[in-house]
Amino acid sequence: MTTNEEAIDCARKCLDSKDVSLCFIDCVVGSEPVEEAKAWLKVFKSSLDNVVKLYGFTNVLFSREFGSFVRDPRSHLKKKLFIYTHDLLRKRLSPEEYGPRAAAALRTSLRTNLRTLYQNWVFLVILYHLYTEGIHVVYPEHKVLSLERSGKQKLRWIPPNLVIDIPGYGSLSFFIEVPRPLAWEDTSDLRESWKLYTALRPDMMVYGGRVMDIVEPSMNPPIKRPDVIIECKELIDWYARVRDVRGPLAKPLTAEEWRNLWIQGLWDGLAEVLGVTRREAIEQAKERKGIRLNEVKVVELYRSVYNPKTMILISKYSIPSDVKREIEGHDIIVYDNIGFDVNKLKEPVEHLLKYAKPSEEIILRINDLELADIMIKLINLVKKGVISKDELYNLIKRKQIIQ
Numbered sequence: 001m002t003t004n005e006e007a008i009d010c011a012r013k014c015l016d017s018k019d020v021s022l023c024f025i026d027c028v029v030g031s032e033p034v035e036e037a038k039a040w041l042k043v044f045k046s047s048l049d050n051v052v053k054l055y056g057f058t059n060v061l062f063s064r065e066f067g068s069f070v071r072d073p074r075s076h077l078k079k080k081l082f083i084y085t086h087d088l089l090r091k092r093l094s095p096e097e098y099g100p101r102a103a104a105a106l107r108t109s110l111r112t113n114l115r116t117l118y119q120n121w122v123f124l125v126i127l128y129h130l131y132t133e134g135i136h137v138v139y140p141e142h143k144v145l146s147l148e149r150s151g152k153q154k155l156r157w158i159p160p161n162l163v164i165d166i167p168g169y170g171s172l173s174f175f176i177e178v179p180r181p182l183a184w185e186d187t188s189d190l191r192e193s194w195k196l197y198t199a200l201r202p203d204m205m206v207y208g209g210r211v212m213d214i215v216e217p218s219m220n221p222p223i224k225r226p227d228v229i230i231e232c233k234e235l236i237d238w239y240a241r242v243r244d245v246r247g248p249l250a251k252p253l254t255a256e257e258w259r260n261l262w263i264q265g266l267w268d269g270l271a272e273v274l275g276v277t278r279r280e281a282i283e284q285a286k287e288r289k290g291i292r293l294n295e296v297k298v299v300e301l302y303r304s305v306y307n308p309k310t311m312i313l314i315s316k317y318s319i320p321s322d323v324k325r326e327i328e329g330h331d332i333i334v335y336d337n338i339g340f341d342v343n344k345l346k347e348p349v350e351h352l353l354k355y356a357k358p359s360e361e362i363i364l365r366i367n368d369l370e371l372a373d374i375m376i377k378l379i380n381l382v383k384k385g386v387i388s389k390d391e392l393y394n395l396i397k398r399k400q401i402i403q
Contacts, residue, residue, distance in 0.1 A: 002028050007099035011088070015095060020088065021081040025074065028103050033110060037073040037117075043340045044070075044117050047124040054131045056143060063148035066120075069113040076113070080105045111235075118234035119203045120147050122314055123176065125342050126230075129349040132167060138210055139163035139173075147176065157213040158223075169356035173211040176204055178223070202302045204230040208355035221305060227355040229308040230348070231299055236317040241295050296323060300330045309355065312348050314338055 002010065007028055014023035025034075048060060068076045084102045087093040093101075137143055139160060146161050160173045178201065205214070205226040214224040235241070293301070303311045313327060315336040324334050333351070338344045381387050 002103060004100040004103070007103035008096050009099070011095035011099035011102070015088070021078045021085045022074075024081065024085075024102060025077050025106065029077065029106055029110065034074050034077075037069075037110065037114060040114065040117055040121075040340075041070060041073065044121050044124075047121055047128065047342070051124045051127050051131075052145070055127065055135070055137055055145070057137075057145045058142070059144045061144060061146040061148055063116075065109075066113055066116045066148070069109075069117075073110075073113070077106055077109060080109045115232075115234055118316060119176075119232045121340065122230070122232045122345065123147070123174070123204060125345045126349055126352070127162075127164075128342065129346055130164065130166060130172070130352070134167040136165040137162070138165055138171065139212065158215050159212060160207075163210050163212075165359065166353070166356055169353050170208065170358040171210045172352060172356050173207040173209065174204065175207070175214060175226075177201055178205055178214065200298075200302060200305055202229045202306070203232050205306075205308075206230065206352055206355070209357035210359050223306065226306060226308045227310065228352060229302060229306060229311045231302060231311070231313050233295075233313065233315045233317075238315070238317075239294070239296050239319060239323045242292050243295065243298060244292055296327060299327060299332065303330050303332055310351050312351060314345070314348065316340075 010024055010027035014020050014027060017023035051057070052060065062070060068079065081102050084093065084098055084105065088095070088098045139162065140146070158175070158178055161176045162174045163171060165171050200221075205223075206228040207214070207224070208227050211224065214226075216222055216224050219225070233239075299313060311332045313332050313334045313336075315334070316338055318337040319327075319334065324336065327334050333348075335344065335348055378387075378392055382389055382392050
C-alpha cells in the first residue's frame with residue numbers, strides 16, 4: 001500500500017481518468033494484492049463447495065460486505081470509493097483530501113475481508129475434517145449455513161451458527177465472532193446489553209453439546225464459558241501489529257461500573273497479560289481512554305478473560321520461535337505455517353472431538369406424514385406409561401413400527 005503522499009499523487013493522476021475509482025485502486029493497491037485476493041477466494045470457494053456437498057447445505061449466507069467481496073474483490077473495492085469519488089468529481093473534496101481517505105478505505109476493506117476469508121476457510125476445513133457418515137445438522141434445521149451474524153440477536157439471545165451431531169462422539173455447537181449485543185428497548189435493557197457491546201470478540205467459540213444460547217448475565221463476562229476458543233491470523237506479521245482495545249476501557253469508570261463483576265474480570269485479565277497490577281492497568285487505560293495492545297497480548301487477553309478449557313491459535317504464516325513460546329506459555333495451543341493446507345488442520349479437530357457431548361434428545365426427520373403421526377402416538381404412549389422407552393427403542397430398532 002502507498003503513503004499519503006503517493007495516494008495524493010494517484011488522486012491527481014486519476015482525476016481526468018474515464019473511471020476515477022478503478023484508476024485509483026490500480027494506482028494505490030496495484031494488481032498484485034487483488035490477484036492474491038482472487039487466489040485466496042479460489043481456495044475458499046473450493047472448500048465451501050466440498051462442505052456444502054458433504055453436509056447437504058441448501059445455501060450459504062455471507063455478510064453483505066463479505067458477499068460482495070467474494071463475488072468480485074475489485075468491484076467491491078470500487079464500491080468503497082463511491083461517495084469519496086463522487087465528492088471529488090463535484091469538487092467537494094480536493095485530491096489532497098481524497099487521496100488519504102480513499103486509500104485508508106481500500107486498506108481497511110481489503111484487510112477486513114481477507115481476515116474474514118481466512119477465518120471462514122478455517123471453519124470450513126474444520127467441518128470437512130469432522131464429517132463422517134451419519135453426521136447430522138441439528139441447527140439450523142433449514143440447513144442454510146450462516147457465516148455471518150446479522151440480526152441474529154434480535155430475539156435477545158445469541159444462537160449458534162451451527163450445531164452438529166457426530167456419530168460416536170456427540171454434539172458440537174459453533175459460534176462465529178461472538179459475543180454480540182442483544183436487542184434492547186429501554187434503559188434497563190440497554191444496561192444489561194451494554195456488557196455485550198463492550199465484550200472482546202474472538203473468532204470462534206465452540207461448545208460441547210447442543211448449545212442454543214450462550215448469554216449468561218451472571219457470568220463474568222456474561223457469556224457461557226466456552227470449551228474451545230479458536231483464533232485465526234492471516235497476516236505474515238500479525239504478531240508485530242498493535243490495536244486499540246476500547247469497549248469499557250475507552251472511558252473513565254463510574255462507581256456503578258466499578259461494581260460490575262465483568263469489568264473487574266476484564267481488569268484482572270488485562271493486568272495479567274500486561275504483567276502489572278490491576279491498579280496500574282486502570283491508570284494506563286484512564287490516561288489513554290483505552291489501551292493499545294500488541295496482537296499477541298490481545299490473544300492472551302482472550303484466554304485470560306474467557307477462560308476456555310482449550311484455546312487454539314491458527315496462523316497462516318510461521319511465527320518466530322520466541323513469540324510462539326510466549327503464546328504457548330499462556331496455555332494456548334499454536335498451529336502456525338498452515339497456509340491453505342487442509343491436512344495441517346486435522347490435529348486441531350482432534351481437540352474439538354474431546355469436548356463433543358452426546359445429547360439425550362433424539363431427532364427423527366420423517367417425510368411421510370402418516371408415519372410421523374404414528375410416531376407421535378407411540379411417544380404419547382410412552383408418556384402415559386403404556387410402553388417403556390426401551391420397548392419403543394427396540395420396536396424402532398427392529399423396524400416393526402409398521403406391520
